[in-house]
Amino acid sequence: MKLRSAAVLAVWFSCLLPGVLASAGSTAPDPESREAKEKRLQWFRHDKFGLFIHWGLYSIPAGYWKGQRSPGIGEWVQHRLRIPNAEYSQLASWFNPVRFDADAWAQLAQDAGMKYVVITSKHHDGFALFKSAASPFNVVDATPFKRDIIAELAAACAKRGLRFGVYYSQAQDWHEPGGAGNNWDFPDNATKDKSGAYDQYLQGKVEPQLRELLTNYGPMCLIWFDTPQMMTGDRPKRLTDIVRTLQPDCLIDGRLGAVGDYASTGDNVIPPKASNEAFEVPATLNHTWGYRSDDHNWKSPGELVFKLVDIASKGGNYLLNVGPTAEGVIPQPSQDALREVGAWLRGNGEAIYGAGRSPFGEEFGEYAAKLRNRAGEPVFLPFSDWRCTTMPGKLFFTLFKVERDGPLGVFTLPAFKNAIRSVHKLDDPARTPLEVKTAPDGRRFFHPERWVNDSLGTVYVVEYEGTVIER
DSSP states (O other): OOOSOHHHHHHHHHHHHHHHHHHTTSOOOOTTSHHHHHHHHHHHHHHOEEEEEOOSGGGTTTTEETTEEOOSOGGGHHHHTTOOHHHHGGGGGGOOOTTOOHHHHHHHHHHTTOOEEEEEEEOTTOOBSSOOSSOSOBTTTSSSSOOOHHHHHHHHHHHTTOEEEEEEOSSBOTTSSSSBSOOSSOGGGSSOOSSSHHHHHIIIIIHHHHHHHHHHSSOOSEEEOOOOTTOOTTHHHHHHHHHHHHOTTOEEOSOSSSOOSSEEOSTTOOOSSOOSSOEEEEEESSSOSSOOTTOOOOOOHHHHHHHHHHHHHTTEEEEEEEOOOTTSOOOHHHHHHHHHHHHHHHHHGGGTTTOBOOSOOTTSEEEEEEEEOTTSOEEEEEOOSEEEEEETTEEEEEESOOEEETTEEEEEOOOOOSOEEEEEETTOTTOOOOOOEEOTTSOEEEOOSOOSOOSSOEEEEEEESSSSOOO
16 A cells, blocks of 8 residues: 655655664664663653544444433443444444545644644544555445545644654454454453454454554554553564564554553543653543533633643643544534644743753642542642743743732742742743842742733743752
8 A cells, every 4th residue: 555645755754764774784772672762752752742633433423322322431432332333333334524624633733732643543443544454444445435534634744744643442342353342242252352363353453454554654653552451461562563663763652551662641640740751641622532412511721731731840741632523523612722722832832842840849739648549548639830841941930820929929939059040931022031039038039920810821931050950
């Protein structure tokens, strides 16, 4: 199968050429070594913010089936209502998203300040958004639409310099007798594989489709695996070897069933503390991932900015999801919120892209003295007044709430020894300096422009002597 566009081909060749030249006359490092992993992670640690897209046949029922409401998230409608494959598969004959516009989707990601895009190439229902010789249950062969979604979106991202990756459900596949998850059509799948059907599924569908994705669509920045049921023994390594062989620079997420290049947190779970290890928070704009017609509980732009800054200040990435409709339209509230986040990033992106984690930590919160969760562990009580990211010689303080001090607000800096050179608002082109004062206890502070709660956050740059904070 040939590459689908000149744009993809150009990016593909530019990424391959350095590797080809570097390999001549040299021995390649162990792809699983710390050194090789960190090299692959360089772009990931810099970019911080990505667009997740959950889209497939489940966008047609949109959370309902024959008048019955499916509980939970939209893409699980077949599983939650135990819809027989013979009925669910008929959705493919109705899937005709005539309003799908890959360029518009890629442009939205760019407008939002996102740097990479990840889409569900195959979710748990087994339906692929790309043409596949391994299974006819795909958008080209089984639908009236007959267009390769992955090819079009990969090309649109390449034109805009966005990195492109795919989600791929390696373990669960409710369409296949050997795939995990469907025990109403396939009772033998209820607990564990006893007949070898699971490995037949992996070898007959997953491995060939993974090769197709890594061969036919240009460079993949990452493969986002999920729900690793029964991914034991050599199964994860077989998939890892395919990725490392076909695209050595492609990242593998933390849900394959073996250690990947970075950790995937739980859905919508932000760690309480900072980490040196690369991690990514997959998160939703409302409650669901795949489109639900009745889920209008949208997060505000202010919530999204806080989560982005919070995650970046802890050393992680934010992969924020949209669920397009069956027609191929990203809901307008999602678009509006993302573009407002993008507007904020246009003035404050230096505090996010390529920025390091906070050197402090007290701003994140503290564990309760007596309150315990169900596991008997102390409950973490988060603070949300401010967050800090770093560059050599610079601290970026994003203030969401500032204490009132008379007619002005006051922000007291955390304790550090370095002399301060200047303080100014990041989005102020004039870099108007703010006076830094010292309290009787030795703590330094300055007066921001306003003391009231700031839903989107205002970033102040503290430039200091040296390149590393001394506590």
